[in-house]
Amino acid sequence: MSKILVIEDEAAIRRVLVKILSEENDAYSVEEAEDGLKGIETIKNNDYDLVLCDIKMPKMDGVEVLEAARKIKPEIPFIMISGHGDLDTAVNTMRLGAFDYISKPPDLNRLLTTVRNALDRKVLVVENKNLKKKVSKNYEMIGESNEISLIKDMIEKVAPTDARVLITGSNGTGKELVAHWLHEKSARSAEPFIEVNCAAIPSELIESELFGHVKGAFTSAVKDRAGKFEAANKGTIFLDEIGDMSLSAQAKVLRALQESKISRVGSDKDIKVDVRVIAATNKDLKKEIEEGNFREDLYHRLAVILIQVPSLNDRRNDIPLLIEHFSNKITEEQGMAAKTFSDSAIKLLKAYDWTGNIRELRNVVERLIILGGQNVSEDDVKLFASK
Numbered sequence: 001m002s003k004i005l006v007i008e009d010e011a012a013i014r015r016v017l018v019k020i021l022s023e024e025n026d027a028y029s030v031e032e033a034e035d036g037l038k039g040i041e042t043i044k045n046n047d048y049d050l051v052l053c054d055i056k057m058p059k060m061d062g063v064e065v066l067e068a069a070r071k072i073k074p075e076i077p078f079i080m081i082s083g084h085g086d087l088d089t090a091v092n093t094m095r096l097g098a099f100d101y102i103s104k105p106p107d108l109n110r111l112l113t114t115v116r117n118a119l120d121r122k123v124l125v126v127e128n129k130n131l132k133k134k135v136s137k138n139y140e141m142i143g144e145s146n147e148i149s150l151i152k153d154m155i156e157k158v159a160p161t162d163a164r165v166l167i168t169g170s171n172g173t174g175k176e177l178v179a180h181w182l183h184e185k186s187a188r189s190a191e192p193f194i195e196v197n198c199a200a201i202p203s204e205l206i207e208s209e210l211f212g213h214v215k216g217a218f219t220s221a222v223k224d225r226a227g228k229f230e231a232a233n234k235g236t237i238f239l240d241e242i243g244d245m246s247l248s249a250q251a252k253v254l255r256a257l258q259e260s261k262i263s264r265v266g267s268d269k270d271i272k273v274d275v276r277v278i279a280a281t282n283k284d285l286k287k288e289i290e291e292g293n294f295r296e297d298l299y300h301r302l303a304v305i306l307i308q309v310p311s312l313n314d315r316r317n318d319i320p321l322l323i324e325h326f327s328n329k330i331t332e333e334q335g336m337a338a339k340t341f342s343d344s345a346i347k348l349l350k351a352y353d354w355t356g357n358i359r360e361l362r363n364v365v366e367r368l369i370i371l372g373g374q375n376v377s378e379d380d381v382k383l384f385a386s387k
Contacts (some may be wrong), residue, residue: 124144217266
C-alpha cells in the first residue's frame, strides 16, 4: 500500500485532496498535516511514498519543507500545490528536487496522473538504490594492464562531466561495467542509473519502454506509464546495444538529446528531462550508418567521448588477477572453502583463445571451482575447461 502525506493549511482543500486520493485507489493510505512544521515532524517519524505539499503556508512554507525533507529522506517524491501567484515558485521547486506541481483548484485527471507517475518513479528509484548497494562489489574493474589503465584514466576525466559517452567492444568485454563506473564517479551518482538493453526489447515496444505511453496509445496500454527516460531524470540512462535500436526510436532519442524533452507514445505533451546518456554497442556503427541502419546525426550526438573496451585476448596479463577475483567471489557465493589455482593452470588459461571474453572466463573459473580440486591443476583445466 502506498502511503501519501498531504501538507496543506487550507482545511477545505486538504479534505478534497484526501477524499480524491482515498476514493481513487484502495491501495492509497492518505494522511494529512495542517502546516509545514507538522509535516516535517510527521515525515521524520514515518515512511511515505509521496508527499503533496502546499507552497504558501504559515510557520514554514512549502519550499522550506521540501529543502528540509530532502535532507532527511531524499528518496520521497514531492508534488507541490501552487496558487496562481505561486507558479514561478512552483517551477523553482522542481529545480530543488520536487517531482512536479499542480495548481489550485486541483484538476482531477492531472492530480491522479501526477500522483501515479510520482509513485511509479519512487518504485524505480528505490529499486535502483537497492541495486546501487551492490554496484561497487559487483562492478569492480579488475586489471593492471596498460589497456585497462588507460580506460580507468579516461573514466576519471570524463565521469565528473555530463559528456555523452559511447562504449564499444565485443560481447563480454565489460562495457556495462564501464558505464556503471562512469555513473558512480559522476555528480549524478546519488540519482538513478537506469539500464535499457535495446536488443532485448521488441522493436514495436522500444519507444514505449524508453518514453512511456498514455492510456489507450495501443491495445495493451491500459493506463499511463512513465518510461525509462523519466525514471532516469537527474541521473543516467545506459542504452546498451544501441546498434539494435529501430530507426523510429533513434529519431526520438535524438530529439531527447537535442531538446532535453520527450513525449510519451500517444501524447503530444512535452516532458522535460535532465538525463546523462551513456550508450554501448558491439556493432561497427559507422558500417551500420553506411547500410542505413543507424542515424549518422545520432551517432555524432552520442559519440562525444569514445571508449573502446579491449578484448580479453588483448589484455592477457590481467587474467591471473581476474581468476583470483572470480575464484574468491564464486566460493563466497557458493559457501565453499577458498580454492587456489596452480601456476601451470593459470599459464594454460592465459594461453586460451577467449572468444567470449571476460564473461567466458568467469564461466570457466566457476566450472573449475565446482569440479576441480582444492588446488585447481593443469589437469583440471584440460579436463573441465576444454575449449
